[in-house]
Amino acid sequence: MPGMSDTHPGSASRVGHTHDGNDRATVEGDIVTAPTIDQGRAPDASLPSAYFEDVYAARADPWDFETSAYEDAKYEATLAALPRARYARGLEIGCSIGVLTARLAGRCDELLGIDMVDAPLARARDRCRDRPHVHFERMTVPEEFPVGTFDLIVVSEVGYYWSVADLERAQRRISDGLAPHGHLLLVHWTPFVPDYPLTGDDVHDAFLTGAVDDVYHRGGRRAACYRLDLFERA
């Protein structure tokens, strides 16, 4: 995601890697091909809350969610990808400072934003203080997950922080948390980021392989640097 290379300890998000047999990193404009998970990385541990606490200590809005034209356009595409005008109960996993949450609030009768770090949650609560139907909780997915079911679950720019095992656990928890005919929307930056256990493509491909029963792909699109896929629970 743009801006992260300036702020993430040890990361270089603008550097993409095309695996062409030589482990050579290439960037062609904004179009970057990410490697697959078996290409030399060790995606066996999710990024811990301490990683994000450091990121937020350095900058309150580490990814420029509030000001980036790229994020603004992506949020527009995210909202446009939702097939229903309204959802009864929405969940955003990894809501950060609540910029996307505030936009989703206009489409949900109730909306829960969860994040594993307190500092962004405080900003998210403040941003949505005039929206009483929006709530926030500190939770670490997949170890924790909200009770009940949701007819909308949004996983935007968070899945690549999971290990392979945690992604599988998260898939099961998300599937269990989706109401019948509920929608799951995935949106992720696709270029390789050295710090991250997985790429956006790994995350979307894991859902697309049908590893989770009863959650079906309804459609998707790939932009230059992100990917968006919509799923529906049977």
Ligand SMILES: C[S@@+](CC[C@H](N)C(=O)[O-])C[C@H]1O[C@@H](n2cnc3c(N)ncnc32)[C@H](O)[C@@H]1O
């Ligand atoms: C890049 S931000 C995404 C913000 C928002 N979803 C968006 O698209 O604008 C990722 C957030 O996910 C949170 N996060 C990372 N791993 C998490 C986990 N396992 N459980 C809950 N939150 C997590 C981080 O603290 C961070 O605030």
